[in-house]
Amino acid sequence: MDKLDCMRAFAAVAAQSSFTSGALQLGISTKLASKYVARLEEQLGAQLLNRTTRKVTLTDTGRAYLERCLPLLDQFDELEDVVQLRQQELGGPVRITAPTGFGSRELVEALQPFQQMHPKVAVELLLSDRHLPILEEGVDLAVRFGALKDSTLVARKLCAMRLVVVASPAYLAAQGTPAEPEALATRNCLLQMTSLQPDAWTFGRKDRQRTINVGGTFRANSPRAVAHMAASGLGIARCPHYTALPFLQDSRLQVLFEKQETDPITLYAVYPSSRHLTARIRALIDHLAEYFGPR
Known part of the structure; x- marks a missing residue:
């Protein structure tokens, strides 16, 4: 052996x-x-x-x-x-963790061209809506939203994503279009449980922010599920722009309070500071930054 x-x-x-x-x-x-x-x-x-x-x-x-x-x-x-690097051929395993909703579609679409370019790189994708401990789980790379809290980790920014408030035209026709965010306090709001404060929606940027307390009849730990429910006409949702995009494109959803949106959430590639980055992991991080950056 x-x-x-x-x-x-x-x-x-x-x-x-x-x-x-x-x-x-x-x-x-x-x-x-x-x-x-x-x-x-x-x-x-x-x-x-x-x-x-x-x-x-x-x-x-x-x-x-x-x-x-x-x-x-x-x-x-x-x-x-x-x-x-001398042979210009990457190979070996890469173990990645990512949020379920984003990882099952957007990240998979980003990984496809990388694996086509580097067929000897074996990707193992672990999807979870909780932050898996990177070192304990033997994870090489985590793709995560939000600020980095663990000082033993290093984060590279991939892109910033809008948080949008959306509703279906049918819901707005039946219930009326709210003129100001404060009106959401009396509306049926669909809550994303993976956010830090699912029932407190922030509007405005930096020092001009204001928070509206909201509630409703539907909660989910998946932002894509919240967007789907909003498209069905149940209520008003706040979710990452990528989850609402398919429904915005076919007019099943429309954006509210666009000029009063809060700061975007940042998508990061995260890895342990103590771990040597192999050529394949460095190449993958570069690829993800190039893929998501323009988006």
């Missing part, structure tokens, strides 16, 4: 606290991952992991070894980069 494979298996199992999840991250069987780690422990003459039926944890020796193991794995990746 190659010692590098053993080290990679150990690092993945340690990150996931599970042989099954660690093996899944590497694309190998649980049995093989267990064999790799056992062989590494045998070579070192030390127990690196405590194994129970419920969880796998690091021993003190395992924790110390992991701290020195991860930089070495990064250096091996960097050596591969040198070869790949």
Whole structure:
């Protein structure tokens, strides 16, 4: 067995606290991952992991070894980069996490041309509406909206996206078009639960902002679901422009209070500051910035 494979298996199992999840991250069987780690422990003459039926944890020796193991794995990746850059051919796995709604359509559409250009790059896309812990989940790159709060991470801006208030012409014909945002306090507003304050809608920019408290009969943790419901005529929604765009294009939705929109939300590519960026990950980030920037 190659010692590098053993080290990679150990690092993945340690990150996931599970042989099954660690093996899944590497694309190998649980049995093989267990064999790799056992062989590494045998070579070192030390127990690196405590194994129970419920969880796998690091021993003190395992924790110390992991701290020195991860930089070495990064250096091996960097050596591969040198070869790949000379050959002008990228290859290897990239593990990405993104919000479900944005990731299932917009991000997938952005990834398609990248994988066509680099067919040897294997992308694993993890969609979740909660922020997955990057280091613990063995994630190479996260695509996220909003300000960066974790100082151990690095963020590169991909683009800024409008937050728009929308309603269907049928709803407005039946209920009347609100003249000012304050009128939303008495309207049926459709709430996106993944936002920080789903029932407090902000209007205006920076120091001239005002907040309107809203409520309604529909809530969802998907901005695309909120846009769909607004297009059906149930009420008024506030959502990222990309989710409303198909309905705006066929006139099933129209934008309200366009001149009073709040600051746009920013889309970032996020990665650990401690991790070496391989050539394929750097190339992917550059591609995403180029793809989404003009949008």
